[in-house]
Amino acid sequence: MKTLTFIMMKKISNKDFQILAKHSDIKEAELEELLKTHCYPDKNSWIKTLQLSSLILALGFMILGIIFFFAFNWDYLHKFVKLGIIETLILGSIGIIYFSKLPVLYKKLTLLLCAVLVGVLFAVFGQIYQTGANAYDFFLAWTILISLWVFSSSFKPTWILYFGLIDISIILFRNQVMQEWDIPSLLSLLFLINILPVFICIYLNDFKKCFKIPLYFIQILSLAAFSFSTFGIAYGILISENNGLIFLIGSAAIIYTLLMWYGIKFKRSFFLTIVPFSLIIIGSSLLINISEDWGMMLIIAGFISVSTIILIRFILKFIEKPHEQSI
Amino acid sequence: MNNPYNKYPVLEALERSKIEDITLDAENFEKEYAFKRHTQPFIIKFISILGGILASLSFAGFVFLFNFTNNSNSILIISLVAIILTIWLNNKSEKIILSSFSVSCYIIGFYFLNFSLSSYDLPFNSSQIIIMGISILVLIFSKGYLLAFLSILFFNISFQLFYHHFIFGPGNKLLEDNIILITNLSDVLHKCILLLLILFAYEKEAKFLTYKASTNRILYPVRLAMVIFYIYLLYSHSSGLGSREVFPFPVIVSIIQLLAALFLINKIIVEHNFFIGTKKWIIIACLAIGLSCSIYAPGISGAILLMVLAFKKSDKTTLIISAVAFLFFLSKYYYDLELTLLTKSIMLFCSGVLFFIIQYLLTSKKIENEKI
Numbered sequence: 001m002k003t004l005t006f007i008m009m010k011k012i013s014n015k016d017f018q019i020l021a022k023h024s025d026i027k028e029a030e031l032e033e034l035l036k037t038h039c040y041p042d043k044n045s046w047i048k049t050l051q052l053s054s055l056i057l058a059l060g061f062m063i064l065g066i067i068f069f070f071a072f073n074w075d076y077l078h079k080f081v082k083l084g085i086i087e088t089l090i091l092g093s094i095g096i097i098y099f100s101k102l103p104v105l106y107k108k109l110t111l112l113l114c115a116v117l118v119g120v121l122f123a124v125f126g127q128i129y130q131t132g133a134n135a136y137d138f139f140l141a142w143t144i145l146i147s148l149w150v151f152s153s154s155f156k157p158t159w160i161l162y163f164g165l166i167d168i169s170i171i172l173f174r175n176q177v178m179q180e181w182d183i184p185s186l187l188s189l190l191f192l193i194n195i196l197p198v199f200i201c202i203y204l205n206d207f208k209k210c211f212k213i214p215l216y217f218i219q220i221l222s223l224a225a226f227s228f229s230t231f232g233i234a235y236g237i238l239i240s241e242n243n244g245l246i247f248l249i250g251s252a253a254i255i256y257t258l259l260m261w262y263g264i265k266f267k268r269s270f271f272l273t274i275v276p277f278s279l280i281i282i283g284s285s286l287l288i289n290i291s292e293d294w295g296m297m298l299i300i301a302g303f304i305s306v307s308t309i310i311l312i313r314f315i316l317k318f319i320e321k322p323h324e325q326s327i
Numbered sequence: 328m329n330n331p332y333n334k335y336p337v338l339e340a341l342e343r344s345k346i347e348d349i350t351l352d353a354e355n356f357e358k359e360y361a362f363k364r365h366t367q368p369f370i371i372k373f374i375s376i377l378g379g380i381l382a383s384l385s386f387a388g389f390v391f392l393f394n395f396t397n398n399s400n401s402i403l404i405i406s407l408v409a410i411i412l413t414i415w416l417n418n419k420s421e422k423i424i425l426s427s428f429s430v431s432c433y434i435i436g437f438y439f440l441n442f443s444l445s446s447y448d449l450p451f452n453s454s455q456i457i458i459m460g461i462s463i464l465v466l467i468f469s470k471g472y473l474l475a476f477l478s479i480l481f482f483n484i485s486f487q488l489f490y491h492h493f494i495f496g497p498g499n500k501l502l503e504d505n506i507i508l509i510t511n512l513s514d515v516l517h518k519c520i521l522l523l524l525i526l527f528a529y530e531k532e533a534k535f536l537t538y539k540a541s542t543n544r545i546l547y548p549v550r551l552a553m554v555i556f557y558i559y560l561l562y563s564h565s566s567g568l569g570s571r572e573v574f575p576f577p578v579i580v581s582i583i584q585l586l587a588a589l590f591l592i593n594k595i596i597v598e599h600n601f602f603i604g605t606k607k608w609i610i611i612a613c614l615a616i617g618l619s620c621s622i623y624a625p626g627i628s629g630a631i632l633l634m635v636l637a638f639k640k641s642d643k644t645t646l647i648i649s650a651v652a653f654l655f656f657l658s659k660y661y662y663d664l665e666l667t668l669l670t671k672s673i674m675l676f677c678s679g680v681l682f683f684i685i686q687y688l689l690t691s692k693k694i695e696n697e698k699i
Contacts, residue, residue: 016335020337032533051689054686069672304382312374
């Protein structure tokens with residue numbers, strides 16, 4: 001990391017020189033000189049880059065060679081050896097976390113690696129013993145076993161992995177076991193499961209102000225939740241499955257209103273854009289449901305463009321950023 | 328005139344250099360700098376692009392259904408209208424939503440133009456020539472980055488379609504028999520022209536930036552579009568097994584790229600005084616031998632060439648794209664190799680050890696040289 005920053009540090013970007021050349025009468029030779037001094041890499045940068053790239057290539061090739069060697073002999077390995085390798089890796093990573101003096105970030109990344117390795121262990125186990133279990137069993141077991149690690153670490157990518165696994169387990173559970181669930185019910189369950197942590201994080205961030213949960217985590221979770229709800233409502237409208245649809249629409253209405261209120265009160269442009277955009281998509285699906293003619297397609301095109309422009313104008317006016325680019 | 332010099336690093340650099348007698352349009356400079364530097368929140372950009380895409384998809388659906396139900400040839404007219412709309416919207420303002428609309432209009436117009444012209448069965452594939460001409464027109468009248476980028480991409484796509492489906496007139500028996508040979512030759516020619524243009528655009532960056540306002544505006548998007556199309560061409564004609572059927576064309580491309588890479592590396596060595604005397608030729612010979620192992624996979628040497636070029640001219644986008652392409656072509660090469668996994672794993676491990684030796688040599692010798 002340090003070497004990379006050293007290479008790219010104190011350099012002026014090409015675009016600045018482009019603007020300079022556009023608004024002045026600088027000559028070619030002079031610009032070339034300026035570019036050589038302040039933009040293009042010098043001898044030290046070249047040397048450091050070559051060293052770094054040859055190191056990366058060397059390590060990459062060697063590790064790939066070892067992995068391919070194992071892959072070639074995988075069928076001939078005894079099953080204890082196969083499980084033993086992965087378990088050694090997990091134990092080794094946990095040993096690194098406990099006993100080494102790495103910075104905290106690297107330890108958290110190692111914990112994430114451990115969580116992924118648990119899944120690999122289960123996959124190898126299933127491949128060796130061929131238990132014939134459903135796929136959702138695999139994901140559910142994986143989720144439950146890494147719960148302790150996830151709750152104890154406050155590393156948000158691990159949390160994202162955890163929620164991804166929960167969503168996949170629920171989807172596979174419905175596909176393989178509970179086929180009587182219709183899709184809007186499934187998606188409303190997923191929507192609620194994903195939006196609940198968002199509410200908790202918002203509460204902790206803005207009302208209690210005790211933790212500082214990073215924004216990207218809240219945004220990824222709410223993006224997932226809104227995709228589920230939008231897709232569920234659109235699906236329900238177009239395919240007219242009414243069982244879970246009313247529940248989904250009701251819960252979505254309440255949650256959308258709450259989040260809009262939160263966005264307006266605390267000036268969060270993310271929620272102010274994503275809720276209306278979801279409503280635009282639902283509106284288009286309502287229009288498609290009415291008719292599928294070429295006339296309706298033109299109306300939909302007009303509807304989407306006009307509503308997007310109005311939405312962006314509303315956001316820009318609301319956020320009051322100090323620049324002139326408003327529509 | 329002193330006020331601007333303190334705020335902008337590029338003007339500071341200008342002041343520190345020995346350049347005299349330069350007139351700077353400070354007001355427009357500040358305006359453009361502020362315009363390029365301010366960032367809207369990412370979500371607004373995302374939503375406007377997504378909204379533009381969805382609106383254009385439904386518009387495209389409208390055109391299809393209208394043409395289908397009314398059996399008319401309206402697609403041609405609509406595509407021409409779309410392209411004129413592109414230029415008008417693009418020139419109207421640089422706001423992100425109008426530019427994303429103009430981009431989607433252009434893509435729709437291009438696609439429908441192709442679709443409608445192909446149904447007329449023009450001789451000598453002149454529909455593609457018309458489309459190439461239209462792309463150049465859009466390039467000339469465009470104002471932003473994305474439209475120039477797309478017009479060069481479409482120009483190259485039409486050019487490739489042109490020589491791939493070339494229809495010779497009746498009576499050209501000699502040419503018709505050798506049609507595969509001619510297609511492959513034109514493909515190699517296309518790659519060589521692109522390679523020359525890319526080298527020219529990168530090496531003479533200062534010349535293009537200072538020549539005219541128009542070349543200044545279109546240099547970066549045109550360069551990036553040519554690089555991306557070049558990588559696409561390398562991919563589409565570098566299947567490891569299939570290339571033996573069309574021997575010797577991948578080998579020709581590899582050799583040309585090898586020569587270009589050696590020329591470039593020679594320039595770098597001379598410019599920065601890396602080695603002295605005979606060591607230079609040893610390094611160049613080693614590199615030539617190393618790169619010639621990939622003679623059936625021109626993708627690898629091409630990606631390395633682009634990486635070196637992009638790093639030399641500090642172009643981060645191209646560097647990342649060519650690095651990803653290098654990894655992809657390398658994996659493809661090893662995947663297509665018809666050896667057992669055991670042999671491959673030993674090969675990989677040995678190459679790793681080789682790179683370690685190179686790295687060790689670099690760290691020890693260079694540090695010695697620097698101290699001298």
